[in-house]
Amino acid sequence: MKKKRVTLKDLANELGVSISTVSRALKDHPDIDKNLTKRIQALAQKWNYIPNPLAMGLLRQQTRVIGVIVPDLVTYFFSSIISGIEDELQQSGYYIVISSSKESMEKEIECVNNLLNLRIDGLIVCLAQNSNNREHFRKVMEHHVPLVFFDRVCLEKEVSTVVVDNVSMAKDITTHFHANGARTLAHITGPKHLNIVKERAEGFLKGLEEVGIPYDEKYLVHTDLSTESAEKAITGLLRLPQRPDAILGVNDTVIFATMKAIKTFGLKIPDDVLLAGFSDEFHATVVEPNLTSVAHPTHEIGRNAAKLILEQIEEEKPIQKKIVLNTSLHIRASSQQKSTITP
Amino acid sequence: MKKKRVTLKDLANELGVSISTVSRALKDHPDIDKNLTKRIQALAQKWNYIPNPLAMGLLRQQTRVIGVIVPDLVTYFFSSIISGIEDELQQSGYYIVISSSKESMEKEIECVNNLLNLRIDGLIVCLAQNSNNREHFRKVMEHHVPLVFFDRVCLEKEVSTVVVDNVSMAKDITTHFHANGARTLAHITGPKHLNIVKERAEGFLKGLEEVGIPYDEKYLVHTDLSTESAEKAITGLLRLPQRPDAILGVNDTVIFATMKAIKTFGLKIPDDVLLAGFSDEFHATVVEPNLTSVAHPTHEIGRNAAKLILEQIEEEKPIQKKIVLNTSLHIRASSQQKSTITP
DNA sequence: ATGAAAGCGCTAACAT
DNA sequence: ATGTTAGCGCTTTCAT
Numbered sequence: 078m079k080k081k082r083v084t085l086k087d088l089a090n091e092l093g094v095s096i097s098t099v100s101r102a103l104k105d106h107p108d109i110d111k112n113l114t115k116r117i118q119a120l121a122q123k124w125n126y127i128p129n130p131l132a133m134g135l136l137r138q139q140t141r142v143i144g145v146i147v148p149d150l151v152t153y154f155f156s157s158i159i160s161g162i163e164d165e166l167q168q169s170g171y172y173i174v175i176s177s178s179k180e181s182m183e184k185e186i187e188c189v190n191n192l193l194n195l196r197i198d199g200l201i202v203c204l205a206q207n208s209n210n211r212e213h214f215r216k217v218m219e220h221h222v223p224l225v226f227f228d229r230v231c232l233e234k235e236v237s238t239v240v241v242d243n244v245s246m247a248k249d250i251t252t253h254f255h256a257n258g259a260r261t262l263a264h265i266t267g268p269k270h271l272n273i274v275k276e277r278a279e280g281f282l283k284g285l286e287e288v289g290i291p292y293d294e295k296y297l298v299h300t301d302l303s304t305e306s307a308e309k310a311i312t313g314l315l316r317l318p319q320r321p322d323a324i325l326g327v328n329d330t331v332i333f334a335t336m337k338a339i340k341t342f343g344l345k346i347p348d349d350v351l352l353a354g355f356s357d358e359f360h361a362t363v364v365e366p367n368l369t370s371v372a373h374p375t376h377e378i379g380r381n382a383a384k385l386i387l388e389q390i391e392e393e394k395p396i397q398k399k400i401v402l403n404t405s406l407h408i409r410a411s412s413q414q415k416s417t418i419t420p
Numbered sequence: 421m422k423k424k425r426v427t428l429k430d431l432a433n434e435l436g437v438s439i440s441t442v443s444r445a446l447k448d449h450p451d452i453d454k455n456l457t458k459r460i461q462a463l464a465q466k467w468n469y470i471p472n473p474l475a476m477g478l479l480r481q482q483t484r485v486i487g488v489i490v491p492d493l494v495t496y497f498f499s500s501i502i503s504g505i506e507d508e509l510q511q512s513g514y515y516i517v518i519s520s521s522k523e524s525m526e527k528e529i530e531c532v533n534n535l536l537n538l539r540i541d542g543l544i545v546c547l548a549q550n551s552n553n554r555e556h557f558r559k560v561m562e563h564h565v566p567l568v569f570f571d572r573v574c575l576e577k578e579v580s581t582v583v584v585d586n587v588s589m590a591k592d593i594t595t596h597f598h599a600n601g602a603r604t605l606a607h608i609t610g611p612k613h614l615n616i617v618k619e620r621a622e623g624f625l626k627g628l629e630e631v632g633i634p635y636d637e638k639y640l641v642h643t644d645l646s647t648e649s650a651e652k653a654i655t656g657l658l659r660l661p662q663r664p665d666a667i668l669g670v671n672d673t674v675i676f677a678t679m680k681a682i683k684t685f686g687l688k689i690p691d692d693v694l695l696a697g698f699s700d701e702f703h704a705t706v707v708e709p710n711l712t713s714v715a716h717p718t719h720e721i722g723r724n725a726a727k728l729i730l731e732q733i734e735e736e737k738p739i740q741k742k743i744v745l746n747t748s749l750h751i752r753a754s755s756q757q758k759s760t761i762t763p
Numbered sequence: 764a765t766g767a768a769a770g771c772g773c774t775a776a777c778a779t
Numbered sequence: 780a781t782g783t784t785a786g787c788g789c790t791t792t793c794a795t
Contacts, residue, residue, distance in 0.1 A: 082539075082563070084787095084788055084789085085788065085789065086788075094765075094766085095765065095766045095767075096766090096767095096788090096789080096790095097765075097766065097767080097768095097789095097790080097791080098764085098765055098766070100789070100790065100791090101765090101790095101791095104790095108764055108765080109764070109765080110764065110765090113764090113765090127537045128788080128789075129478070129539065129787090129788050129789070130537070130538055130539060131474055131477040131478040131483065131539060131787085131788075131789095132478055132771090132787075132788035132789045132790090133788080133789065133790085134474040134771095135472070135474045135475055135478055135770095135771045135772065135773095135787090135788085135789080136770085136771050136788085136789055136790060136791095137771085137789095137790090138771075140474065142517075149503075150499045150500075150502055150503045150506070151496055151499045151500050151503060151702070153494055153496075156493045156494045156499045157493075157494050159493055159518075160492075160493045160494055160520065163493070163518075163519070163520065167519075167534070172517045172534075172538060173517065173518070174485075174515045174516065174517055175502075175506070175516070175518055176506070176510075177503065177506065191510070191515075194470045194473070195473055195515060196425070196472065196473060196474060220425070333706055336706075359494075359703070360702070360703035360706050360707070363676060363679075363703050363706060363707045364703075364706050364707065364708065365707070365708030427771095427772055427773085428772065428773065429772075429773095437781075437782090438781065438782050438783080439772090439773080439774095439782090440773095440774080440775080440781080440782065440783080440784095441780085441781055441782075443773070443774065443775090444774095444775095444781090451780055451781080452780070452781080453780065453781090456780090456781090471772080471773075472771090472772050472773075474771085474772075474773095475771075475772035475773045475774090475787090476772080476773065476774085477787095478771090478772080478773080478786095478787050478788065478789095479772085479773055479774060479775095479786085479787050480773095480774090480787085481787075
């Protein structure tokens with residue numbers, strides 16, 4: 078038998094009272110007779126009455142849905158952040174609708190429009206690799222939809238963000254490379270306009286300065302974050318007259334591609350080249366040698382982004398806050414000269 | 421300035437016509453004057469009118485939201501399937517709300533109820549590790565909400581499913597192990613009631629039979645699919661008087677845990693133990709040695725599950741279909757005896 | 764203490 | 780060819 082969801086009307090009809098009485102009783106309105114209230118609540122319970130979110134949404138002009146846009150769904154970094162967002166939001170009775178921009182700004186714009194049309198109550202975004210236009214986000218703000226960026230951010234002056242201290246981590250790795258005997262350091266990074274790219278490169282340069290190695294632009298190469306362009310980058314570096322003896326990747330994915338290329342060149346890690354990346358993907362401890370990486374508190378990034386959204390929904394106004402989360406540098410075999418590893 | 425979404429009423433007021441005229445004009449109703457229709461459509465375009473999905477949903481009793489429940493969000497297997505679901509559904513104008521059961525049936529029941537209360541138009545599920553009760557899914561069917569299971573399935577007689585041929589793949593790996601010199605074969609698997617566990621174990625036994633190795637229950641050990649219980653399982657196996665020289669894992673995650681344990685035992689892969697898993701996680705080609713694994717067509721699994729849901733929504737009745745997708749066995753270093761690898 | 768009515772945005776049957 | 784009305788499920792103001 079077709080089981081239709083029970084409505085207030087159904088309850089009202091059954092008990093011979095009006096819809097508004099039922100509505101009030103269900104929220105313990107003091108005006109309603111205590112006894113009637115009890116009977117109504119009992120029936121609602123028995124019939125498993127659940128308010129229709131569509132009707133509520135129409136009335137209150139809100140959906141209790143938060144949109145999330147990430148560059149991809151399949152890397153551990155993002156899925157684990159999403160997991161954090163979900164944990165936080167579902168406690169507050171919000172749902173999340175996830176869209177993947179597939180690292181493309183066009184797709185990102187499409188996602189934003191779709192979600193806006195869905196009438197989401199808030200939007201959490203990590204920028205696509207080539208996203209350099211901010212119009213679509215301006216639109217989000219014009220519609221007064223709370224907005225939060227994480228990791229790859231923009232419009233920082235107006236929008237809340239959740240980030241990590243990229244500069245100091247990149248600097249730390251650079252000096253760590255030097256302490257392990259590296260003298261020709263390279264950095265394989267991403268598109269120039271991304272904040273994480275700028276910040277990590279800045280840290281890299283600061284590190285070089287600290288250990289007194291002059292900066293040579295040949296050793297800072299940009300990619301579009303794809304495996305292919307990372308391979309191209311590493312190949313170029315290894316073919317230099319003076320090849321690098323340490324490479325910092327803008328993330329682990331780039332480094333994994335790098336690792337394979339280095340091995341096919343017949344070079345050994347860490348004997349010939351030291352390696353380190355960012356984001357501490359799950360497989361960092363599974364590759365050989367284990368990869369040194371900056372571990373982002375992914376779950377916490379997600380939770381914090383969600384909290385910032387909830388805050389804005391409650392305050393009913395945009396908030397500009399910047400949350401900087403602590404990362405930790407996991408030093409593993411890939412960045413340690415054999416001689417410096419205590420036997 | 422607060423930018424409210426424009427409604428039919430706004431358009432009607434502006435043009436001095438009734439709401440229904442606007443509504444009709446927007447869907448090119450033949451009754452409406454061609455000229456008026458043009459003016460209305462022009463204004464709608466200019467003011468960027470988008471129908472309110474909440475109002476439409478309330479009217480049509482549908483949300484255009486499909487719920488997806490997976491055991492976890494962070495493994496490549498699931499996130500990649502979700503990616504496939506998304507690709508298929510967004511083309512049809514559906515949104516997906518993803519929930520993670522965290523491998524717990526209690527959480528799974530909660531997710532089902534939440535999504536049902538959200539009034540989803542369909543539900544796609546991969547069972548939690550310990551899910552053995554079917555009541556919550558019966559409820560979904562009673563509410564006439566289209567349901568599709570993938571990978572870990574149940575109620576196959578009544579519900580559409582998307583699966584792979586586990587039996588034959590497990591059998592193939594088993595005989596492959598034997599061909600590579602293994603004589604004491606073990607299988608680390610999951611909870612007994614899961615279809616994938618039963619099927620892969622069945623294939624394993626069939627393989628043993630084919631190569632004439634008698635089955636010894638000591639070498640078939642169940643886990644709850646967690647890293648910890650996988651470690652316990654492998655430790656137990658390695659301590660047997662006659663330790664296995666080949667191990668088939670019910671999935672790659674189990675095998676990754678196994679790999680670490682084997683290495684700490686001072687054993688070599690594949691010299692001492694051959695290894696193979698299921699699901700071909702992204703890092704299968706990143707671990708050392710590269711892992712032999714059955715590659716599931718994850719994206720296709722997602723697309724097919726989505727298609728089955730859409731089909732049921734269109735047909736307006738439950739459909740019981742079983743789609744069996746082809747997998748491919750990726751043979752890599754972990755399962756090949758050195759001697760058999762051509763030099 | 765309870766009910767009637769309006770309205771959230773939209774569609775469709777029913778006027779005119 | 781266009782307008783009026785009712786209704787989807789709910790809350791809330793205004794009667795009574």
